[in-house]
Amino acid sequence: MRGRGSAGDRAAARAGWLYFAVHFLVEVVTFYVLTAYVPEHTAWRLALLFDFFAFVPQGIYGYLRDAGIRVNFGVLGFCLLTAALGMAWAGLGAVPVILVLTIGNGMVHAEGAETTLRASAGKIAPAALFVSGGSFGLITGKLLAWGGAPAWLVLLPDLLMLPPVLLAAKAAPVRGEAELRGYTFRNAAVPAAALVFAAAFVVAVRAYMGYGIPTSWNKTTAQTVALFCFMGLGKALGGVLTDKLGIRGTALISTLGALPFLLLGDRLMLVSLFGVLLFSMTMAVTLALLASALPRLPGVAFGLTTVGLFVGTFAVAFWRPAVFAENCAVVAALTLLSAVILLFICKKEEKK
DSSP states (O other), X not given: OHHHHHHHHHHHHHHHHHHHHHHHHHHHHHHHHHHHHSOGGGHHHHHHHHHHHHHTTHHHHHXXXXXXXXXXXXXXXXXXXXXXXXXXXXXXXXXXXXXHHHHHHHXXXXXXXXXXXXXXXXXXXXXXXXXXXXXXXHHHHHHHHHTTOOHHHHHHHHHHTHHHHHHHHHHOOOOOSGGGGGOOOBOTTSOHHHHHHHHHHHHHHHHHHHHHSOOTTOOSHHHHHHHHHHHHHHHHHHHHHHHHTOHHHHHHHHHTTTHHHHXXXXXXXXXXXXXXXXXXXXXXXXXXHHHHHOTTOHHHHHHXXXXXXXXXXXXXXXXXXXXXXXXXXXXXHHHHHHHHHHXXXXXXXXXX
């Protein structure tokens, strides 16, 4: 039994690392195209278009995978991303390029989430590792665009995406339901529907706050790179701590523990980065909760997190505090509210 468990853990870790690489490369291509190709005067409208088509349909792709459709959305998404890169290179209109790009991006995300969650038998770290790769890829894609890299050069990371997509499918071939019942992070006394809504709300809060965290220190490219790297590290660390420390403790560290560093680090880069790292751990917490509430629908569970991301980013387009003191008050209030919600819906760790 122990040997089989160890083999299962190794398979889950392989799937997590493979999809970390896939997610990194997906976002390199995606954010290179978005940064280099979208006209600046329409950037905010096209950004909302991107967010909608990249985030909202992921629950649909996830449901199809959960229902057993025999389509590898990772491979299909790779094809669409490659097509979008070619369309951008050929100088086609921004809207069709973004539509093809975002649909492909969402499909790869859905496949990665479903694969890593099914492979991990109740552990959230591999899925968190997969998600964390996006932060590193996002800033890398932007750096390539800012540096004036030609589209044909970005074809290399695009083509490198396919081998790990195919390898991940072999590394995590299990498609049954027994392994999904291992996700037991939720407070069973809370109705599943209420927990899903609460966890998705916390995701939306995290997305909204991502734009409101005070970071006046962020003035150089190197500082922006550090910011996104700490976000990625926090997402992966959240998965590790949730498995090792427990979900309640991780939830409190990533909300109440992060708050003073977020508020006091406006002009202090290292203090702020530590707060960002802690705050980013809530990603793993909410994904673990949704996977626990929807044990037969891991793809839908992940899709709900991306819908929450869209709701949070959409809200930013309409209201964002301009005054520093007001912004800090909003960040503090939303963090405290998230902490209370998570404390209520997370499973209480048993004393040993």
